[in-house]
Amino acid sequence: MSLARLLRARLSESQICELREAFARIVDVAPTFRPVTPGGSPMSVAITNAGSLGWTSTQRDGYHYTTTHPTTGLPWPPIPELLRELWREHTCATIEPECCLVNLYRAGSKLGLHVDRDEPAAADVPILSVSIGAPAVLRVGGRSRKSPTETMIVRSGDVLVFAGDDRHVYHGIDRALVSPSEPVRINFTLRRVSKP
Ligand code: MD3
Numbered sequence: 081m082s083l084a085r086l087l088r089a090r091l092s093e094s095q096i097c098e099l100r101e102a103f104a105r106i107v108d109v110a111p112t113f114r115p116v117t118p119g120g121s122p123m124s125v126a127i128t129n130a131g132s133l134g135w136t137s138t139q140r141d142g143y144h145y146t147t148t149h150p151t152t153g154l155p156w157p158p159i160p161e162l163l164r165e166l167w168r169e170h171t172c173a174t175i176e177p178e179c180c181l182v183n184l185y186r187a188g189s190k191l192g193l194h195v196d197r198d199e200p201a202a203a204d205v206p207i208l209s210v211s212i213g214a215p216a217v218l219r220v221g222g223r224s225r226k227s228p229t230e231t232m233i234v235r236s237g238d239v240l241v242f243a244g245d246d247r248h249v250y251h252g253i254d255r256a257l258v259s260p261s262e263p264v265r266i267n268f269t270l271r272r273v274s275k276p
């Protein structure tokens with residue numbers, strides 16, 4: 081895939097600030113946790129969710145979506161309004177996002193190369209990703225695991241949209257470029273899960 085096909089936008093400083101506050105409100109109700117992969121190891125990225133459906137993983141059930149938080153049992157909090165607006169503006173004005181996966185990266189957190197394929201009923205709906213905090217090294221390949229990959233830096237305020245064929249490419253985070261002044265990276269990924 082050509083990285084030029086990724087739509088990139090930059091949020092204002094006040095919008096970034098609004099998302100930091102939105103993150104604080106989400107984790108207040110739905111604390112971050114480290115899902116366990118089917119292989120049995122906890123992910124190095126801590127996650128939580130907003131929306132009607134949240135992505136998670138357990139060794140027993142593998143990757144899946146739930147309506148409630150695994151430890152509190154409460155429904156996931158609502159998707160922040162600013163993220164809903166970005167979804168309407170950059171993806172589908174007529175389809176509502178169901179999942180806002182929130183990924184929290186600290187020093188040493190990474191996400192291996194994968195395809196987002198846990199939403200088979202909504203595989204044609206684009207994915208929107210919004211990053212704040214520390215920059216990170218994003219690796220993007222093609223539709224086959226063997227396709228060559230390239231890396232790019234994703235920075236605070238970047239909004240990336242993956243539509244069409246790009247929705248199904250391999251991608252991962254090699255590492256978060258944290259620093260003493262910016263010790264975490266937060267990524268919000270909005271998705272449709274059920275048939276629109
Ligand atoms: C979607 N998260 O949660 S988002 C994930 O930065 C995930 O936390 C990463 O991959 C993160 O599933 C990356 C940006 C991204 C990049 C490439 C994609 C999303 C993508 C390619 C296809 C579909």
Ligand code: FE
Pocket residue numbers: 194195196251
């Ligand atoms: Fe992904």
